[in-house]
Amino acid sequence: MGLVTGLLTLPFAPVRGTAWVIDQVVTAAERQAYDPQPVRERLAALVAEREAGHIDEEEFDRREDELLDLLEWYEYRQRQLGPAER
Numbered sequence: 001m002g003l004v005t006g007l008l009t010l011p012f013a014p015v016r017g018t019a020w021v022i023d024q025v026v027t028a029a030e031r032q033a034y035d036p037q038p039v040r041e042r043l044a045a046l047v048a049e050r051e052a053g054h055i056d057e058e059e060f061d062r063r064e065d066e067l068l069d070l071l072e073w074y075e076y077r078q079r080q081l082g083p084a085e086r
Contacts, residue, residue, distance in 0.1 A: 034081070
């Protein structure tokens with residue numbers, strides 16, 4: 001950015017700064033929202049429930065499929081974010 005351009009766009013500096021902050025907040029929220037670790041923990045808890053006899057095989061299979069689909073989506077979304085945004 002040249003000197004003249006910098007001077008002419010100086011009144012817009014607060015807008016650019018606000019946009020940057022909003023972008024950072026959105027990126028952090030996406031990172032947290034699509035974190036696959038809680039889904040992995042839910043899968044481990046589901047296995048423990050089945051082994052303890054709290055749920056039957058049919059219920060386990062249904063819930064496991066749901067969690068695996070969710071995990072696949074979260075991991076896909078994390079790849080979409082890219083390494084710079086994680």
